[in-house]
Amino acid sequence: MQYRTVTDMRGKEVVIPSEPQKIxxxxxxxxxxxxxxxxxxxxxxxGSVYDKPLQTGQYVWKGTDYTVNT
Structure with a gap:
């Protein structure tokens, strides 16, 4: 397995797989x-869970409709 180093939001370097399979x-x-x-x-x-009500957004990417809850 190959790895790469990225810098997270805190400015810390983190080593992750080059091709993550689960996120x-x-x-x-x-x-x-x-x-x-x-x-x-x-x-x-x-994923994380919010207490706030969900808002739905829709967009089209390459001819496919998507719905995203934000």
Whole structure:
């Protein structure tokens, strides 16, 4: 397995697999929207939960309709 080093939001370097197979999205909307955009949403295996009511947004990417809860 190959790895790469990335810098997280705190400025800390973190080593991760080059091709992650499972992702837990701890920030709603940005991460899952980006993963839908790149067609790898099936790798999301968990996520955080907000107490706030969900708002639904819709967009089209390459002719496919998507709905994102933010």
């Amino acid at each position: 837990v999205a701890i920030s709603r909307s940005l991460i899952d929207t980006t993963m839908y955009t790149f067609g790898v949403e099936d790798r999301i295996v968990g």
